[in-house]
Amino acid sequence: MSLQAYQTASARAENPRATEYRLFAQVTRSLMNAKSLPEADLKGRAEAIDWNRRVWSNLAVDCASTDNQLPESLRAAIISLSIFASKHGSVALRNPAALDDLIDINRTIMQGLMPQQSDGQASGVAG
Numbered sequence: 001m002s003l004q005a006y007q008t009a010s011a012r013a014e015n016p017r018a019t020e021y022r023l024f025a026q027v028t029r030s031l032m033n034a035k036s037l038p039e040a041d042l043k044g045r046a047e048a049i050d051w052n053r054r055v056w057s058n059l060a061v062d063c064a065s066t067d068n069q070l071p072e073s074l075r076a077a078i079i080s081l082s083i084f085a086s087k088h089g090s091v092a093l094r095n096p097a098a099l100d101d102l103i104d105i106n107r108t109i110m111q112g113l114m115p116q117q118s119d120g121q122a123s124g125v126a127g
Contacts, residue, residue, distance in 0.1 A: 018113075018115075020113050021110055021113040021114065023055060024106050024109055027052050027055050027106065028103055028106040028107060028110070030048040030052070031048050031049070031052055031102055031106070032099075032103060034047075034048035035097075035099040035100070037096075039096060042093065045092070045093060045096060045099075046093055048099075049089040049092055049093055049102075052085060052102055053085060053089050056081065056085040057082060060078065060082035063075035063078045063079050063082075085105065
């Protein structure tokens with residue numbers, strides 16, 4: 001019962017973009033932490049890379065759905081990024097420096113998910 005109440009409250013308090021932003025922030029932090037692990041810690045790096053791959057894979061599945069209302073070109077770009085994230089994850093497993101590419105992609109997506117400020121807010125002018 002309390003889980004259902006939490007889910008209901010969470011759904012009302014956070015819009016989908018904020019939820020996606022939070023997820024990308026968590027998985028990106030995990031990738032950053034994995035980069036700082038000793039090179040021999042394959043398990044720790046693999047867990048972060050796998051989480052990132054699963055996030056991107058789920059996005060690709062959602063974008064492949066005929067019910068998805070995003071523009072077709074954006075859906076195709078997300079699917080393309082998903083394929084890259086999966087392939088590049090294998091590279092990053094062997095070469096931790098390659099995690100930077102995955103981190104950069106996620107940060108770019110996060111920037112796109114951030115709420116847009118109105119002109120008055122962006123310039124510091126009260127409306």
